[in-house]
Amino acid sequence: MMVLVPERARTPLILSAIAALVAVLGAVGGPTVQRVAVLALVSIVFVAGLSTFSANSGIMSFGHVAFMALGAYTAAFLTIPAPLKATLFTQLPEPLAFLRDVQSSFVVAVVVGGLVAAVLGLATAPAIARLTGLQSGIATLAILMVVYNVLSSWTSVTRGSSSMIGIPQATTLWAALGFAVAAIAVAWAYHSSRSGLQLRASREDYWSSVASGVAVGRHRATAWVLSAFLCGAAGALYACFVTSFNVSAFFLSATFGFIVMVVLGGYLSLSGAVLGAAVVSVLQEVLRRFQDGQFTGGSALPAGVADLLLAGVLLFVLIKFPLGLMGARELGLRRRRASVKQKEPVEA
Amino acid sequence: MATLSESPSVLSMRDAGVHFDGVKAVDGVSLTVSRGEVLGLIGPNGSGKTTTLNLLSGMLRPTSGAVLLDDRDLSRLSMRRRVREGVVRTYQSGRVFGRLTVFENVEVAGLGVGLRRGAARDMARTTLAQLGLEDVAHLTADSLTAGRIRTTAIARALAAQPRFLLLDEPAAGQNESEAVQLIESIRGFAREHSIGVLLVEHDMSVVMGTCDRLHVLDSGRTVIEGEPQRVRKDPQVIEIYFGKRE
Numbered sequence: 100m101m102v103l104v105p106e107r108a109r110t111p112l113i114l115s116a117i118a119a120l121v122a123v124l125g126a127v128g129g130p131t132v133q134r135v136a137v138l139a140l141v142s143i144v145f146v147a148g149l150s151t152f153s154a155n156s157g158i159m160s161f162g163h164v165a166f167m168a169l170g171a172y173t174a175a176f177l178t179i180p181a182p183l184k185a186t187l188f189t190q191l192p193e194p195l196a197f198l199r200d201v202q203s204s205f206v207v208a209v210v211v212g213g214l215v216a217a218v219l220g221l222a223t224a225p226a227i228a229r230l231t232g233l234q235s236g237i238a239t240l241a242i243l244m245v246v247y248n249v250l251s252s253w254t255s256v257t258r259g260s261s262s263m264i265g266i267p268q269a270t271t272l273w274a275a276l277g278f279a280v281a282a283i284a285v286a287w288a289y290h291s292s293r294s295g296l297q298l299r300a301s302r303e304d305y306w307s308s309v310a311s312g313v314a315v316g317r318h319r320a321t322a323w324v325l326s327a328f329l330c331g332a333a334g335a336l337y338a339c340f341v342t343s344f345n346v347s348a349f350f351l352s353a354t355f356g357f358i359v360m361v362v363l364g365g366y367l368s369l370s371g372a373v374l375g376a377a378v379v380s381v382l383q384e385v386l387r388r389f390q391d392g393q394f395t396g397g398s399a400l401p402a403g404v405a406d407l408l409l410a411g412v413l414l415f416v417l418i419k420f421p422l423g424l425m426g427a428r429e430l431g432l433r434r435r436r437a438s439v440k441q442k443e444p445v446e447a
Numbered sequence: 448m449a450t451l452s453e454s455p456s457v458l459s460m461r462d463a464g465v466h467f468d469g470v471k472a473v474d475g476v477s478l479t480v481s482r483g484e485v486l487g488l489i490g491p492n493g494s495g496k497t498t499t500l501n502l503l504s505g506m507l508r509p510t511s512g513a514v515l516l517d518d519r520d521l522s523r524l525s526m527r528r529r530v531r532e533g534v535v536r537t538y539q540s541g542r543v544f545g546r547l548t549v550f551e552n553v554e555v556a557g558l559g560v561g562l563r564r565g566a567a568r569d570m571a572r573t574t575l576a577q578l579g580l581e582d583v584a585h586l587t588a589d590s591l592t593a594g595r596i597r598t599t600a601i602a603r604a605l606a607a608q609p610r611f612l613l614l615d616e617p618a619a620g621q622n623e624s625e626a627v628q629l630i631e632s633i634r635g636f637a638r639e640h641s642i643g644v645l646l647v648e649h650d651m652s653v654v655m656g657t658c659d660r661l662h663v664l665d666s667g668r669t670v671i672e673g674e675p676q677r678v679r680k681d682p683q684v685i686e687i688y689f690g691k692r693e
């Protein structure tokens with residue numbers, strides 16, 4: 100059947116099918132399973148965004164949760180009912196006072212959440228375009244730190260460590276699936292685009308790409324902004340699912356969870372990221388239950404055991420498969436290697 | 448199609464030098480490549496051949512002297528800008544985009560110089576066919592033999608539609624007859640598309656019959672430049688190349 104599908108469309112179809120499978124499992128399971136499924140789908144949106152940057156550029160980012168945070172806060176402001184906002188935000192600074200009255204639909208909130216994150220992406224793109232390797236990793240972490248600190252301290256707008264509450268729950272299982280499929284499609288479209296191909300070339304060999312005329316910085320910046328958008332949208336979806344959250348949801352623990360997904364699946368591959376999100380979401384839930392004592396006869400284990408075990412899994416995979424389970428391959432795309440190392444043609 | 452008079456006709460280096468921590472890797476070298484000719488750049492290990500190519504391609508800025516395209520000073524132009532001006536290089540180690548296919552490797556070069564997708568693909572197809580790589584076009588570049596990896600790097604350079612092509616030991620690792628054959632085909636391209644080629648090679652016998660002129664470096668300085676037959680008879684060249692054996 101797959102033969103009838105053009106090669107270029109196979110990967111997003113397979114990945115969408117995986118997302119659909121997650122949704123179906125959520126639909127047939129109980130409320131807890133459904134919750135895990137929705138969060139897994141939101142994670143798929145997030146990792147599709149993250150891998151739009153990191154898979155194509157080969158540069159890992161530790162800061163994308165900052166984009167998610169912006170998307171979540173934006174969606175909260177756009178969807179919390181106006182009367183509730185009036186009581187929650189009594190000290191909004193004047194330029195932001197209009198936020199008290201704005202009200203938008205769920206879909207608009209998700210898109211605007213993405214756009215606000217993309218603005219931060221645009222502002223930070225010049226730095227990202229110039230840096231590689233360790234410096235780049237540290238710069239992305241710095242972005243996370245700055246955003247986290249601003250969100251924690253700007254209490255008149257973000258309520259600091261108090262929760263944002265009263266967000267109407269709009270991210271249903273099927274809505275989450277719809278956005279996951281859309282995010283996969285966008286990420287794949289970028290991967291296959293002119294810009295995506297040139298960025299992947301720079302990932303493979305920076306100096307050869309420059310010698311081929313590739314404007315590496317420009318393509319890195321493009322991927323960065325697009326990935327910020329997708330991660331912002333993931334944040335909005337998250338906010339509209341959990342209905343209340345505070346800033347601690349968008350810091351190191353979340354970052355670690357997403358890194359595990361992407362690295363486990365393969366950070367150079369969209370398929371790896373999506374598979375990783377699906378698998379690790381389930382794993383996290385199992386580990387959480389384990390920590391809560393569900394498998395040990397009710398005696399709860401110390402907090403942090405779940406993260407510790409997850410870290411153990413990550414270490415194991417990193418040692419066995421340094422580039423994750425998928426490496427730089429994509430599902431459905433036959434990256435043909437010469438089966439036997441190519442023989443030199445025999446000259447007559 | 449731009450006529451020859453509109454587009455630049457010579458790439459040159461004038462009295463150019465660069466030093467690393469006091470070591471003069473290239474010291475006051477002048478050379479000129481004209482379109483359509485193959486200039487061989489030869490010299491023993493460490494004589495400054497790659498550094499000369501780095502200066503011409505923009506990977507290094509000269510600490511003295513200048514790099515010129517006709518009369519225009521390119522010295523401050525980045526490597527990428529020079530590619531857009533038609534000055535394209537390969538690397539000594541034959542570097543490719545390992546996990547991209549051979550086809551994508553070449554397509555990237557077309558995109559890099561601003562071709563549309565369709566045009567870049569057409570360019571890739573033609574170039575791969577000309578270099579006999581069609582049958583491996585769909586394979587990842589890192590799964591090829593060293594020789595074909597080098598050919599892929601050359602195909603990529605050609606797909607950038609160079610006016611000047613700087614090749615750093617394209618025939619390394621091949622035997623003499625293979626090397627001669629490869630350089631002959633490069634020479635064919637140079638004539639057909641009026642490309643000026645600077646070809647680095649350490650094996651004197653390979654460049655003898657294939658280059659129009661030779662430029663010999665030793666310790667970062669020019670020893671002699673001229674027609675192969677004349678260069679071969681130069682006493683200094685004989686000493687550098689055959690001195691120790693005699």
Ligand SMILES: Nc1ncnc2c1ncn2[C@@H]1O[C@H](COP(=O)(O)OP(=O)(O)OP(=O)(O)O)[C@@H](O)[C@H]1O
Nearest residue numbers: 467472490491492493494495496497498499539649
């Ligand atoms: N980046 C650098 N830093 C320090 N020294 C360098 C650098 N690049 C080249 N050199 C030195 O400059 C000199 C010329 O090197 P170059 O690579 O140009 O020689 P080459 O003629 O290409 O040699 P080979 O035949 O081995 O490729 C050598 O002494 C080398 O050690």
Ligand SMILES: [Mg+2]
Nearest residue numbers: 496497498539
């Ligand atoms: Mg060299």
